[in-house]
Amino acid sequence: MPRGRPRAFDTTAALDAALAVFWSKGYEGTTMADLSAAMNLKPGSIYAAFGSKEGLYQQVLDRYTSTVFTYTGEALARPTVRGVIEAWLRGAVDAATKEGTPAGCLLVHGALVSGDGSECARQETAKRRAAGETLLRRRFEQAREDGSLPEDVEPYDLAKYISVLAQGIAVEAASGTPQDELDAMIQVALKRLPWE
Numbered sequence: 559m560p561r562g563r564p565r566a567f568d569t570t571a572a573l574d575a576a577l578a579v580f581w582s583k584g585y586e587g588t589t590m591a592d593l594s595a596a597m598n599l600k601p602g603s604i605y606a607a608f609g610s611k612e613g614l615y616q617q618v619l620d621r622y623t624s625t626v627f628t629y630t631g632e633a634l635a636r637p638t639v640r641g642v643i644e645a646w647l648r649g650a651v652d653a654a655t656k657e658g659t660p661a662g663c664l665l666v667h668g669a670l671v672s673g674d675g676s677e678c679a680r681q682e683t684a685k686r687r688a689a690g691e692t693l694l695r696r697r698f699e700q701a702r703e704d705g706s707l708p709e710d711v712e713p714y715d716l717a718k719y720i721s722v723l724a725q726g727i728a729v730e731a732a733s734g735t736p737q738d739e740l741d742a743m744i745q746v747a748l749k750r751l752p753w754e
Contacts (some may be wrong), residue, residue, distance in 0.1 A: 569607070572597045573621045580618050582660040584667055585611075585679040605720055612678045619686055622664050626653050630690055639701045644748055646694065650724035651740045654731035663730030665690075666725045691721040708753045722745060 575596040579588050590601045591612065597604065608614035629649025636642045654662050666689045698713035707713070727740055 567599060567603070567607075570621075572599060572607070573617055576614055577618045577621055577664070578660065580615060581622075581662075581664045581667060585615055585683075612676075612682075615679050616682055619664070619682055623686055623689075626656075626659070627690070628662070629653060630693060634693060634697045638747065639698065639707050642694075642701075642745070642750060643751070644695055646720055647723060647727065647744045647747065648718045648741075650727045651731070651737060651744065653738040654728045655740065660692075660732075661734070662727070663728035666728040667732060687721070687725075691717050694720055711753050 575598070576593055579596045581591050583592065588611075590604070593599075593604060593611070593614070594601050599607075604614060608617060628650065630646065633642050633645035633649055636645050660667075664742070665683055694717035695713050698707055698711075698716050701707035702709065702711070702713055707716075727743065730740060730743075731737075
């Protein structure tokens with residue numbers, strides 16, 4: 559049985575081009591014409607390679623979390639709760655203000671601009687944000703077990719708090735707040751953690 563023609567494009571480069579479009583315009587604001595122009599592919603080729611706009615978006619989210627969102631692993635490896643929090647928030651600032659990429663965070667921007675017509679995309683974006691929050695919660699649970707986080711600090715609440723701060727950083731960055739001001743916000747948050 560004959561096989562189909564091999565792809566004549568670089569999948570990684572195509573995903574990176576689509577990522578930039580989704581990141582700057584959101585899921586709903588991105589048209590197939592936008593994707594076709596950015597990826598230098600005909601819509602039929604996009605559908606053949608990725609199945610649908612939603613299928614492409616899911617792969618873009620995979621690409622985003624494996625490239626831009628990598629600061630989370632470094633943060634979670636820090637030996638202290640304070641170190642985890644600082645590295646997570648500084649990573650959020652760096653990712654949201656990196657030169658050559660849209661300002662803000664794709665996972666936050668996707669939540670803000672996805673309407674009813676893109677329920678699957680909204681759910682996928684929310685699932686990725688929740689996964690990051692779960693990683694934080696587990697790290698804080700470990701810290702509570704080893705005694706480096708007081709018993710009266712609930713890991714779920716702390717993870718939610720840090721996640722909300724990181725999302726706020728992304729919104730501020732997308733609104734044009736410069737990196738030095740975002741760094742100053744982190745300093746305020748770290749000045750005295752509630753249990754210290």
